[in-house]
Amino acid sequence: MESDPWDLIVVGGGPGGASAATVAATAGLNVLLLESGDLMRHKPCGGILPEITEELIEEVFGSLIPSEVLSEPAELVLRYTPPSGEENGGRVSNSRLFNVKRDEFDQWLRDCAQGAGATLLHGARATDVRYGDIFSVTYVENGTQNEVSARNLIAADGVHSLIRRRLIPDASAPKMLVGQRLIEVSNEMSADFHCVFAGMLSPFYAYTVPKGSTLKIGSGMTEEERLDLMPSLDRFSEWLQQNQVADLGEVTQQEGWAIPFGEQNVTAKGALLVGDAAGLCNPLSGEGIRLAIESGQLAAEAIIESKDASPVGNYRQAIAGMVRMVTALHKMVLATDDDARESFVASELSR
Numbered sequence: 001m002e003s004d005p006w007d008l009i010v011v012g013g014g015p016g017g018a019s020a021a022t023v024a025a026t027a028g029l030n031v032l033l034l035e036s037g038d039l040m041r042h043k044p045c046g047g048i049l050p051e052i053t054e055e056l057i058e059e060v061f062g063s064l065i066p067s068e069v070l071s072e073p074a075e076l077v078l079r080y081t082p083p084s085g086e087e088n089g090g091r092v093s094n095s096r097l098f099n100v101k102r103d104e105f106d107q108w109l110r111d112c113a114q115g116a117g118a119t120l121l122h123g124a125r126a127t128d129v130r131y132g133d134i135f136s137v138t139y140v141e142n143g144t145q146n147e148v149s150a151r152n153l154i155a156a157d158g159v160h161s162l163i164r165r166r167l168i169p170d171a172s173a174p175k176m177l178v179g180q181r182l183i184e185v186s187n188e189m190s191a192d193f194h195c196v197f198a199g200m201l202s203p204f205y206a207y208t209v210p211k212g213s214t215l216k217i218g219s220g221m222t223e224e225e226r227l228d229l230m231p232s233l234d235r236f237s238e239w240l241q242q243n244q245v246a247d248l249g250e251v252t253q254q255e256g257w258a259i260p261f262g263e264q265n266v267t268a269k270g271a272l273l274v275g276d277a278a279g280l281c282n283p284l285s286g287e288g289i290r291l292a293i294e295s296g297q298l299a300a301e302a303i304i305e306s307k308d309a310s311p312v313g314n315y316r317q318a319i320a321g322m323v324r325m326v327t328a329l330h331k332m333v334l335a336t337d338d339d340a341r342e343s344f345v346a347s348e349l350s351r
Contacts, residue, residue: 006030007030007151007303008029008300009032009135009154010033011155011163012034012035012036012156013037014158014292015296016276016292016296017035017157017275017296018061019109019300020299022300024300024304027300031117032119032121032148033110033113033118034124034137035121035123038123040107045289046286047216049290053098056297059297071101072099072210073099073191076098076099076191076193077192077193078195079192080345080348080349081197081345082345083338084342085243089349092348093349097193121139121141124141125139127145127162128162129163135152135270137153154273155273155278156292158275159257159276159277160258164273167271171263171265173260173263174260174262175258176220177223177258178256178257178286179218179219182254185215185247185248190210194209194245195285197341197344197345199337201219201235202220204333206236217237218233219232222261229256259288260276260279260280264278267315272303274292275292279326282329284329291326294322298315
C-alpha cells in the first residue's frame with residue numbers, strides 16, 4: 001500500500017482498536033486499521049456501558065454517544081438479586097448505564113477513527129504476523145492476500161487474538177463462555193440491567209437487558225462447564241417466569257461467545273495488546289468495552305510518547321493499574337459461593 005511502512009497497524013476494529021487508531025491518527029501518525037468484519041458486522045454482546053464510559057468516549061473520540069447507537073431504553077439502572085430471591089434484591093443507588101446497539105456502536109467508533117485520519121479496511125482478515133526491525137502483517141481482503149508493514153503494532157483482535165497466538169503461542173488465555181438469547185416479551189420491562197446471582201443458575205451471574213420490545217437474557221460458564229451453558233438459559237427463563245419478572249415469548253436469536261477470564265498478556269514481542277486480546281475484561285460483570293477503549297487509548301499514547309523507541313515499557317507502566325484491578329476481581333470471583341454472593345448484594349444495595 002502507498003503508506004507502507006505505516007507508523008502503526010491496528011488489527012481489529014472493535015472499541016479497543018478504534019480507540020487506538022483514533023488517538024494515534026489524531027496525533028498525526030499514519031495508521032492502518034484492519035477490521036475482519038464487513039460494515040455493521042454483528043457483535044454478540046449485552047451492550048451495556050458503565051456511566052464512566054461516557055466521559056472516556058468524549059475524551060478519545062471527541063463526541064458524546066449519539067442517540068442513533070442507543071437502544072430503547074437508552075439508559076438503565078443496575079439491579080441485583082441475591083441467591084435468597086427477589087425480596088432481598090433491588091436497584092443499586094446512583095447507578096447509570098448506557099444501553100447500546102452494539103453493531104451500530106462499533107461502526108460509529110470505526111467511523112470516528114477514519115474521520116480522525118486512520119485508513120480503515122473492512123473485510124480485511126489478518127492471517128499472519130512476522131516481527132523483526134518492523135512488523136509485517138498478512139491479511140486477506142476480497143480473496144486476495146496482502147502484506148503490510150509498520151514500526152508499531154497493536155493487537156485488538158479479540159479473545160481469540162491471532163496476533164497473540166502467533167507472537168506468544170504458549171501464552172495462557174483462559175476464557176469464560178457466555179450464552180445469550182433474544183426473546184420477545186409481552187409485558188413492559190423496567191429499565192434495569194438485572195443481574196441475578198445464584199449458583200443454581202450460573203457460577204457467575206445471569207442477566208437481563210431490555211432491548212425495545214425484546215429482552216436479552218444471558219449467563220456465563222467456565223470452559224469446563226460448557227455443556228451446561230444453554231441449559232442454564234433454560235433454567236434462567238423458568239426463573240424469570242416463576243418470579244414474574246418477564247412474560248417470555250418466542251426466542252428470536254440464540255448465540256454464544258467467549259470473554260477473557262484470568263490471564264493478562266499486554267505485550268508480545270514488541271506488539272501492544274488491548275481489550276479482550278490482552279485479557280482485559282471485568283470478570284465480575286463481564287464488561288469489557290470500557291477497558292478496551294481505555295487500553296487502546298493507553299497503547300496509542302505509549303507509542304506517541306516513545307517516538308522511535310519501543311513503547312513496551314511505557315505501555316506496561318500505564319496499564320499496570322488496570323491489570324491489577326482485573327487480577328484482584330478474578331481472585332474474588334473464583335472464591336465466591338452463594339453465601340458470598342448474598343453478602344456482596346447486601347453490601348452493594350446498602351451503599
